[in-house]
Amino acid sequence: MxxxxxxxxxxxxxxxxxxxxxxxxxxxxxxIIGPSGGGKSTFLRCLNMLETPDSGKIxxxxxxxxxxxxxIDLHRQKMxxxxxxxxxxxxxxxxxxxxxxxxxxxxxxxxxxxxQAMELLNRVGLADKAGESATSLSGGQKQRLAIVRxxxxxxxxxxxxxxxxxxxxxxxxxxxxxxxxxxxxxxxSVIVTHEMGFAKEVSDRVVFMDGGxxxxxxxxDEVFNHPQNPRTKDFLSKVLY
Amino acid sequence: xxxxxxxxxxxxxxxxxxxxxxxxxxxxAIAVFFGVILGTFIALGRMSNFKPFRHIYYxxxxxxxVRWLANFNPISWFCSLYTEIIRGTPLLLQLYLFVFGLPxxxxxDADYFFWVSLALACNSAAYVSELFRSGIQAVDKGQxxxxxxxxxxxxxxxxxxxxxxAIKNILPAIGNEFIAIVKETSMASTFxxxxxxxxxxxxxxxxxxxxxxxxxxxxxxxxxxFFLSKLVLAYERRLNSK
Numbered sequence: 001m002x003x004x005x006x007x008x009x010x011x012x013x014x015x016x017x018x019x020x021x022x023x024x025x026x027x028x029x030x031x032i033i034g035p036s037g038g039g040k041s042t043f044l045r046c047l048n049m050l051e052t053p054d055s056g057k058i059x060x061x062x063x064x065x066x067x068x069x070x071x072i073d074l075h076r077q078k079m080x081x082x083x084x085x086x087x088x089x090x091x092x093x094x095x096x097x098x099x100x101x102x103x104x105x106x107x108x109x110x111x112x113x114x115x116q117a118m119e120l121l122n123r124v125g126l127a128d129k130a131g132e133s134a135t136s137l138s139g140g141q142k143q144r145l146a147i148v149r150x151x152x153x154x155x156x157x158x159x160x161x162x163x164x165x166x167x168x169x170x171x172x173x174x175x176x177x178x179x180x181x182x183x184x185x186x187x188x189s190v191i192v193t194h195e196m197g198f199a200k201e202v203s204d205r206v207v208f209m210d211g212g213x214x215x216x217x218x219x220x221d222e223v224f225n226h227p228q229n230p231r232t233k234d235f236l237s238k239v240l241y
Numbered sequence: 242x243x244x245x246x247x248x249x250x251x252x253x254x255x256x257x258x259x260x261x262x263x264x265x266x267x268x269x270a271i272a273v274f275f276g277v278i279l280g281t282f283i284a285l286g287r288m289s290n291f292k293p294f295r296h297i298y299y300x301x302x303x304x305x306x307v308r309w310l311a312n313f314n315p316i317s318w319f320c321s322l323y324t325e326i327i328r329g330t331p332l333l334l335q336l337y338l339f340v341f342g343l344p345x346x347x348x349x350d351a352d353y354f355f356w357v358s359l360a361l362a363c364n365s366a367a368y369v370s371e372l373f374r375s376g377i378q379a380v381d382k383g384q385x386x387x388x389x390x391x392x393x394x395x396x397x398x399x400x401x402x403x404x405x406x407a408i409k410n411i412l413p414a415i416g417n418e419f420i421a422i423v424k425e426t427s428m429a430s431t432f433x434x435x436x437x438x439x440x441x442x443x444x445x446x447x448x449x450x451x452x453x454x455x456x457x458x459x460x461x462x463x464x465x466x467f468f469l470s471k472l473v474l475a476y477e478r479r480l481n482s483k
Contacts, residue, residue: 050386050390073389080390080391081386083383087381087383089384101388101393105391153391
């Protein structure tokens with residue numbers, strides 16, 4: 001579904017990605033773990049071209065989206081993204097947060113969008129908050145809203161950029177539960193996370209990134225229980241899970 | 242002195258209010274109205290992403306000049322040049338330039354009032370464009386990223402997500418800009434265009450009571466700016482309480 005070929009990215013003199021070759025299969029769930037500054041988030045943000053890679057290709061459903069001739073907005077509709085800091089729209093109500101993109105981008109009729117949004121909000125337990133301002137929500141609720149907002153575009157793949165890192169500990173569970181539900185229903189997902197237990201539980205494949213390269217990858221069992229690379233071992237030994 | 246003030250008000254209140262204050266407010270309104278329109282374009286120009294030499298794009302070019310040219314945005318460059326020039330020269334100089342200089346280059350039959358309003362609008366545009374730019378840039382970058390990641394294009398993101406948030410920062414600032422302009426129009430009296438300061442010159446020319454007239458005119462300026470700043474404050478309070 002998504003394939004990256006030899007992805008390179010620098011910020012100034014700092015090389016963040018040094019040739020990433022990855023492939024995300026349909027319905028696959030991939031967790032990306034690794035130390036901060038290892039290029040995890042940059043890699044994820046390259047997947048929907050929020051960061052433009054310096055070189056390399058990203059094939060999404062067969063199209064090279066790094067090409068300047070491609071209408072990236074069209075492809076982004078098919079990729080939902082969830083951010084560390086939620087980025088819900090504070091000037092809109094909870095319901096409007098969800099309906100904005102479908103009505104503006106897909107030109108779906110307002111009442112139809114509302115219906116669909118209510119259904120989604122109901123699924124994550126936010127239906128009773130629909131009319132409230134998005135700013136009135138707690139962190140966990142905001143992140144659930146952000147997930148629903150992305151789902152409203154009916155994406156083929158979801159990208160999660162440290163979805164629980166900015167949450168108070170007691171709210172991590174409710175957000176992870178929503179993601180687990182999605183994954184169970186077969187949503188193709190790429191998840192950058194520091195929640196090792198979660199990664200272990202939901203992933204088909206775990207990718208360990210360090211220093212701008214994929215240092216190790218494999219099934220959760222391979223990576224967590226039998227790491228081969230010394231850097232993976234070192235990292236996992238320092239992380240509690 | 243107090244009696245003189247009463248006398249002056251009784252005799253000239255129409256001049257102060259219906260001529261002086263009226264023209265001051267008209268000039269300020271014109272300046273801010275066209276300043277906002279022009280300023281919006283300048284702000285958009287500065288933030289535009291127009292890079293006509295991008296096709297020579299050569300990311301790893303060793304030549305600094307090539308990299309610079311590939312990233313060169315002439316519209317943005319021109320807009321910042323405009324802002325720098327306007328903000329870096331005195332308003333009085335700009336007024337002279339528009340009133341005495343421009344008519345020689347642009348031969349249209351217009352009175353001082355026209356040129357003075359144009360000068361004030363162009364001046365205000367530079368300041369307003371900075372207000373717009375800072376107001377827009379104060380909106381969290383994550384908002385743009387979220388909107389773009391949903392497939393919204395640049396224009397949709399700007400109109401539906403960024404501007405509604407930026408406008409809350411911008412509107413009070415434009416109110417303050419209007420207050421500043423009300424005071425700055427006094428410079429237009431150099432050209433006798435009928436504003437409050439002109440009415441001082443007029444009345445003083447007849448009565449020779451500079452201090453008293455200045456007190457009256459000053460009180461009118463103060464009343465207007467005080468009222469306006471209260472208005473801006475009330476608006477800001479309403480926003481914050483939401």
